[in-house]
Amino acid sequence: MLRDITIGQYVPGESVIHRLDPRTKILLTLIFIISLFIIVKFSGYIIAAAFLFGVIYLSRIPIKYTVKGLRGILIILLITILINMFMTPGRVLWSFLFLRITYEGLTQAVFMGLRLVFLIVGTSLLTLTTPPIIMTDGIEYLLKPFRPIGVPAHELAMMMTIALRFIPTLMEETDKIMKAQMARGADFESGNVLNRARSMVPLLVPLFINAFRRADELAIAMEARCYKGGEGRTRLHELKYSPKDYIAFFMTFVMVGLFIWNRYWVW
Amino acid sequence: MDNFFIKTKNLTYIYGKEKNSKPALKNIDVGIKKGEFVAILGENGSGKSTFARLLNALIIPTDGEVFIKGINTKDSTKVWDIRQTVGMVFQNPDNQLVATIVEDDVAFGPENLGIKPDEIRKRVDMALKAVDMYEYRFKEPHRLSGGQKQRVAIAGIIAMKPECIVLDEPTAMLDPLGRSEVMETIVRLNKEEGITIILITHFMEEAVLADRVIVMSKGEIKMDGTPKSVFSDVEKIRSYGLDVPQVTELSYLLRQDGINIPPDILTVDEMVDGLCQLK
Numbered sequence: 117m118l119r120d121i122t123i124g125q126y127v128p129g130e131s132v133i134h135r136l137d138p139r140t141k142i143l144l145t146l147i148f149i150i151s152l153f154i155i156v157k158f159s160g161y162i163i164a165a166a167f168l169f170g171v172i173y174l175s176r177i178p179i180k181y182t183v184k185g186l187r188g189i190l191i192i193l194l195i196t197i198l199i200n201m202f203m204t205p206g207r208v209l210w211s212f213l214f215l216r217i218t219y220e221g222l223t224q225a226v227f228m229g230l231r232l233v234f235l236i237v238g239t240s241l242l243t244l245t246t247p248p249i250i251m252t253d254g255i256e257y258l259l260k261p262f263r264p265i266g267v268p269a270h271e272l273a274m275m276m277t278i279a280l281r282f283i284p285t286l287m288e289e290t291d292k293i294m295k296a297q298m299a300r301g302a303d304f305e306s307g308n309v310l311n312r313a314r315s316m317v318p319l320l321v322p323l324f325i326n327a328f329r330r331a332d333e334l335a336i337a338m339e340a341r342c343y344k345g346g347e348g349r350t351r352l353h354e355l356k357y358s359p360k361d362y363i364a365f366f367m368t369f370v371m372v373g374l375f376i377w378n379r380y381w382v383w
Numbered sequence: 384m385d386n387f388f389i390k391t392k393n394l395t396y397i398y399g400k401e402k403n404s405k406p407a408l409k410n411i412d413v414g415i416k417k418g419e420f421v422a423i424l425g426e427n428g429s430g431k432s433t434f435a436r437l438l439n440a441l442i443i444p445t446d447g448e449v450f451i452k453g454i455n456t457k458d459s460t461k462v463w464d465i466r467q468t469v470g471m472v473f474q475n476p477d478n479q480l481v482a483t484i485v486e487d488d489v490a491f492g493p494e495n496l497g498i499k500p501d502e503i504r505k506r507v508d509m510a511l512k513a514v515d516m517y518e519y520r521f522k523e524p525h526r527l528s529g530g531q532k533q534r535v536a537i538a539g540i541i542a543m544k545p546e547c548i549v550l551d552e553p554t555a556m557l558d559p560l561g562r563s564e565v566m567e568t569i570v571r572l573n574k575e576e577g578i579t580i581i582l583i584t585h586f587m588e589e590a591v592l593a594d595r596v597i598v599m600s601k602g603e604i605k606m607d608g609t610p611k612s613v614f615s616d617v618e619k620i621r622s623y624g625l626d627v628p629q630v631t632e633l634s635y636l637l638r639q640d641g642i643n644i645p646p647d648i649l650t651v652d653e654m655v656d657g658l659c660q661l662k
Binding site for chain 2: 249277278280281284285288330333334336337338339340341342343344348349350351352353354
């Protein structure tokens, strides 16, 4: 049933990683992504891989979920690797007609590939262990300092919350309208792409009209419950850093330290 | 101000800007006491929803005044006090829940009021227990039934500690089971917590539970009294496009056939009593 769709790719769990503050996870993911660019040697990637596997192990998320995200970027990954492999000048290892593979190209390709893979796996760990609604909270808190320069932190978060809240409702409604139209002989399945797209019009029109009506009613209901924007609003669940967040930060800084050490002092 | 909790004076409301368009409400003068359970009946377009929205300053009277605990709703500095005092529950439970988790939704009102987190926690638990939805606090609203969603919506209002709750056809979109769940909750809140209830409905069986019934038609109050006095005048009620509870109709028909039975029967039990006293 449409009702049972899960939003995002969150895998429920009780692990340390799941229970980290969302701000910690978002910030550390950013630090991890940026720090990947410090690495210039193969041994650096071993440190990164060890770190990543450590986090995956702690999160108790099956490895196959964490690499799922790679499927989406497979083509980009391939293109990156191929371009780097064939286009980098240097010592020629192998050539055929106009194609040449150089030593530098090969290493560059492997490094770029690894970097992309780590980047994707690292970010999917964030979304796999954080429910969208908690993520929204985290983003709101992190953006708050930028309010004075016009970043609508609270409004963005509220929009995301409402969107998350209404996705299942609208899905259900789509299902209902679709069945009602089908009962009256509408055909959503046959015909070419153009025909099928056209048959969506009688589905989308009532869906949109209803969505606007809902939005209107929701706005009135929110006002009736004293909603007046983010000013002066408190939260039931306030985000608080706990010792495990500090440990996570510490571990990540150790990792970044290792990357730097690896870049400048080790072969 | 007398000891009325809600008081309207010459209340008139016209939708739109043109002064000559037909008013949705005309010169309503009514007072509602604290702790009263008032049912407002009326056919579509009778102005009952408009009346409800005027009570918590969602709309401002075109003419005349509404006073909540002596505060005029036209006073724009007091809007949030008024909305906290008079909570409102709407017809469609789906379109008034904001959060993705039940307890977060109940917390929405108190959060808007800027209450401290541990106090919000207490209020959320209290409100969910009051509507008997405590064990569902971590559920997602879209997995609940209509009646359960509507009770969550009521909890969301209770958590703001209002003195009065206005319910605008809260059972119109529910199945019979959901309807009785919600009605039980409303009656309990009125009797046990002493919350003033204004229930807008078009189910006569629900109106019977109230202390007082107000019948509206074409933007005016036509009848106002106890359920017994209002429903015993079957012909008058019908002239406003409404119906009477089934047993009341039965007693009306029996009386027309010359059977001597009280005209103000509202429940099956009363009907049984009435019939047994016949010789």
